[in-house]
Amino acid sequence: MASLRFLGHSAFEIDIAGRNILIDPFITGNPQAIVKPGNLHPDYIIVTHGHSDHLGDAIDIAIKNKSTIVAPFELAMYCANKGAKTHPMYIGGSYLFDFGVIRFTLALHGSTVIDGENFIPVGNPVGAIIEASGKRIYHAGDTGFFGDMKIIGKRFPIDVALLPIGGNFTMDIDDAIYAVEMLKPKIVIPMHYNTFPIIEADPEDFADRIQPPTRAVILNPGEEFDL
Ligand code: NI
Numbered sequence: 001m002a003s004l005r006f007l008g009h010s011a012f013e014i015d016i017a018g019r020n021i022l023i024d025p026f027i028t029g030n031p032q033a034i035v036k037p038g039n040l041h042p043d044y045i046i047v048t049h050g051h052s053d054h055l056g057d058a059i060d061i062a063i064k065n066k067s068t069i070v071a072p073f074e075l076a077m078y079c080a081n082k083g084a085k086t087h088p089m090y091i092g093g094s095y096l097f098d099f100g101v102i103r104f105t106l107a108l109h110g111s112t113v114i115d116g117e118n119f120i121p122v123g124n125p126v127g128a129i130i131e132a133s134g135k136r137i138y139h140a141g142d143t144g145f146f147g148d149m150k151i152i153g154k155r156f157p158i159d160v161a162l163l164p165i166g167g168n169f170t171m172d173i174d175d176a177i178y179a180v181e182m183l184k185p186k187i188v189i190p191m192h193y194n195t196f197p198i199i200e201a202d203p204e205d206f207a208d209r210i211q212p213p214t215r216a217v218i219l220n221p222g223e224e225f226d227l
């Protein structure tokens, strides 16, 4: 049985094909966090971009658990320099791991790591499509909506889409509804909202406006969804 657990903000834990996969594990400093980094034991950690609310605890968790960080090339190099095991990829690339395929997609955003007083650019941000056990999950990362979402949804029919709705840095509710119309996923789960005042959004408002056949599922931090 495959499952998806929301860890708050854009962080998710997926149990699929006998592997545990974390995405954007922002735990320390995340006001929504319901787990401690020490309680997470992933095989893989997907990091969509270098911002601290996505890279989060990835490097520490990866080093402690010998997990593999799967990230855009420059960000993977940054994590490798910090001592983590990494698998670099890039937009449009896919790779067959021991549980299934990870594919990186476009994301309209930035990607910089702030290391003390240094701002280190770490390439382009990405979204990720995970294909395993006959399921396809799309984590959009941080992004504005873009027309290619229509192509993504057509070429890689999506079971579950994880989309930001908080606005300011990413799509807001109106944009995310537009994105859902392009992606046509079976299920959409909102993310990247209400963590901070600047990204306040009402997930019920989003869910109420989603049209069939797509179904919206709101997960509170800690809640699980059976895939
Ligand atoms: Ni970001």
Ligand code: MN
Binding pocket: 051, 053, 054, 142, 169, 192
């Ligand atoms: Mn973010």
